[in-house]
Amino acid sequence: MPRRFTFDVLIIGSGAAGLATALGVSDRARVAVLSKDALDAGSTNWAQGGIAAVLDEADDLEAHVADTLVAGAGLCHEDTVRYVVSEGPGAVQWLVDQGVAFDKESGPDGGERFHLTQEGGHSHRRILHAADATGTAVESTLVGRVLASPNITVFEQHVAVDLIIREKVGLPGSGCIGAHVLDRGTGSIDVFQAPFVVLATGGASKVYLYTSNPDGSTGDGIAMAWRAGCRVANMEFNQFHPTCLFHPEAKSFLVSEALRGEGGLLRLPDGERFMQRFDERAELAPRDVVARAIDHEMKRLGADCLHLDVSHLDADVLRDHFPNILARCRDFGIDITREPIPVVPAAHYTCGGIVTDLDGRTDVPGLYAVGECASTGLHGANRMASNSLLECVVFARAASRDVLRQLEGAEAPPEAPAWDESQVTDSDEDVVISHNWDELRRFMWDYVGIVRTDKRLERAEHRVRMLRREIHEYYSNYKISGDLVELRNLALVADLIIQSARSRRESRGLHYTLDCPETSPAARDTVLTPSPIRLDVRAARAWRTGALERRGGA
Numbered sequence: 235m236p237r238r239f240t241f242d243v244l245i246i247g248s249g250a251a252g253l254a255t256a257l258g259v260s261d262r263a264r265v266a267v268l269s270k271d272a273l274d275a276g277s278t279n280w281a282q283g284g285i286a287a288v289l290d291e292a293d294d295l296e297a298h299v300a301d302t303l304v305a306g307a308g309l310c311h312e313d314t315v316r317y318v319v320s321e322g323p324g325a326v327q328w329l330v331d332q333g334v335a336f337d338k339e340s341g342p343d344g345g346e347r348f349h350l351t352q353e354g355g356h357s358h359r360r361i362l363h364a365a366d367a368t369g370t371a372v373e374s375t376l377v378g379r380v381l382a383s384p385n386i387t388v389f390e391q392h393v394a395v396d397l398i399i400r401e402k403v404g405l406p407g408s409g410c411i412g413a414h415v416l417d418r419g420t421g422s423i424d425v426f427q428a429p430f431v432v433l434a435t436g437g438a439s440k441v442y443l444y445t446s447n448p449d450g451s452t453g454d455g456i457a458m459a460w461r462a463g464c465r466v467a468n469m470e471f472n473q474f475h476p477t478c479l480f481h482p483e484a485k486s487f488l489v490s491e492a493l494r495g496e497g498g499l500l501r502l503p504d505g506e507r508f509m510q511r512f513d514e515r516a517e518l519a520p521r522d523v524v525a526r527a528i529d530h531e532m533k534r535l536g537a538d539c540l541h542l543d544v545s546h547l548d549a550d551v552l553r554d555h556f557p558n559i560l561a562r563c564r565d566f567g568i569d570i571t572r573e574p575i576p577v578v579p580a581a582h583y584t585c586g587g588i589v590t591d592l593d594g595r596t597d598v599p600g601l602y603a604v605g606e607c608a609s610t611g612l613h614g615a616n617r618m619a620s621n622s623l624l625e626c627v628v629f630a631r632a633a634s635r636d637v638l639r640q641l642e643g644a645e646a647p648p649e650a651p652a653w654d655e656s657q658v659t660d661s662d663e664d665v666v667i668s669h670n671w672d673e674l675r676r677f678m679w680d681y682v683g684i685v686r687t688d689k690r691l692e693r694a695e696h697r698v699r700m701l702r703r704e705i706h707e708y709y710s711n712y713k714i715s716g717d718l719v720e721l722r723n724l725a726l727v728a729d730l731i732i733q734s735a736r737s738r739r740e741s742r743g744l745h746y747t748l749d750c751p752e753t754s755p756a757a758r759d760t761v762l763t764p765s766p767i768r769l770d771v772r773a774a775r776a777w778r779t780g781a782l783e784r785r786g787g788a
């Protein structure tokens with residue numbers, strides 16, 4: 235039996251962005267936090283390096299701003315960058331106050347201070363970390379705080395299917411008043427309502443065959459926001475990590491760039507080195523250059539993977555410095571002290587997303603977006619390492635302040651229609667989902683990956699439109715499942731990526747096309763606008779019986 239819930243704030247997503255927003259409002263608001271998997275299953279838990287903030291005396295805010303602008307290849311919004319960087323030390327202090335135990339060291343005066351590391355693109359040491367598992371430290375601390383809060387109710391295994399928008403359902407006024415949510419346990423689709431709804435659903439890297447992300451990175455929030463009438467921006471900028479372990483059972487295991495720093499060599503399947511043909515820094519070239527070179531060689535040779543060879547390095551050094559990688563490869567029968575590691579590049583971070591302002595507000599009243607699903611203007615055409623966790627916390631704090639400012643005057647939303655499953659049946663053809671899922675991720679990898687061309691993008695557009703029609707038909711006729719919701723969203727996000735990539739007639743940052751290899755003098759965001767939501771009386775009536783979303787959804 236479907237259930238109804240009403241809260242002051244509904245937060246969809248339980249990574250750093252969602253949990254920090256929940257904690258930011260929970261003193262004064264009743265909050266629901268949804269996660270489609272376990273609470274800690276998002277990317278946050280997997281973050282390794284750390285979180286960037288200016289804390290060192292030798293560093294300054296202007297340097298962090300300048301580094302971020304350079305990484306973003308002319309497309310960052312400087313006001314956003316300045317805002318995030320200046321809020322950085324406060325955001326980190328907030329995490330420390332919650333109990334996150336960042337590594338410390340003793341300072342020159344004998345007192346303790348945070349141990350700061352330096353990463354690619356940063357001109358100073360400004361990365362706070364908790365060993366090499368910063369994300370776990372952040373996520374587990376915030377989960378602990380959320381579970382201890384009497385005002386926050388957590389719903390694990392609850393998949394938001396679509397947002398409830400007044401105009402779409404024929405209710406007076408405009409804006410978002412909740413979501414229809416699939417309870418994976420019971421299979422029912424429940425109604426969650428709140429005057430403030432926050433999307434914190436993470437990225438969409440699962441749209442590619444190889445990804446460093448967890449399975450849930452399917453762009454659900456971006457797709458839901460688009461269907462709700464929000465603009466999305468810069469979806470063509472997908473960051474790829476150059477080396478992920480290639481093995482059928484090794485899901486998403488990153489092989490650290492530090493191995494190349496220690497002297498690891500990239501080789502073709504026949505053992506030949508190739509990086510020197512692409513960049514004079516060879517294996518030590520920046521991340522996107524290495525990813526592009528590997529992709530180029532894989533496509534040229536039709537190879538499934540290339541190799542990272544560290545077998546010539548001192549085995550004791552490998553054991554001391556890379557015990558995790560050594561152990562993980564050994565699990566898959568690879569002894570890295572003797573044989574090369576099979577690697578492929580992997581989709582790592584979604585730079586674009588739902589357009590928001592500096593308070594995390596989207597185009598739809600009552601709807602916010604924070605974290606990797608948002609496009610705030612911080613990353614531009616390329617994300618600088620460790621700026622993403624920072625963005626999550628800074629915008630979570632901004633959105634919660636904005637919600638609190640309006641909370642007192644907020645009216646409870648009118649009752650939204652329940653989801654109706656009376657017109658649909660159980661599917662006996664789930665193979666359609668797994669087949670389409672594989673096909674989508676494969677052609678996105680081959681045609682819309684690291685190196686693009688007009689022809690490849692055209693082919694991909696043709697395929698994605700066909701797939702979307704097929705998925706839509708399936709969605710219209712059968713009971714929905716979590717997998718179907720994700721596939722439908724992933725196909726829409728793929729379409730948005732392809733449209734954005736096709737419209738950018740230059741190469742910039744992470745978007746590289748052989749047909750327009752130069753960078754234009756003027757930097758412009760790619761902003762896509764959905765068709766306006768109109769009330770159609772027939773459609774609204776149909777929606778009330780659950781049919782419009784099934785028949786007409788984008």
Ligand SMILES: Cc1cc2nc3c(=O)[nH]c(=O)nc-3n(C[C@H](O)[C@H](O)[C@H](O)COP(=O)(O)OP(=O)(O)OC[C@H]3O[C@@H](n4cnc5c(N)ncnc54)[C@H](O)[C@@H]3O)c2cc1C
Binds near residue numbers: 268286436488626
């Ligand atoms: C391997 C790896 C290493 C990284 N290292 C770093 C690093 O060192 N520093 C850094 O700054 N960044 C790093 N990143 C990036 C960073 O981890 C992410 O950008 C950030 O954690 C995203 O946080 P988020 O809260 O936006 O989303 P996530 O943490 O991904 O959480 C998304 C949440 O949304 C939920 N969700 C999604 N869709 C739905 C739905 N339909 N219904 C209900 N719930 C839904 C999920 O269940 C999950 O709870 C790394 C990423 C990876 C994958």
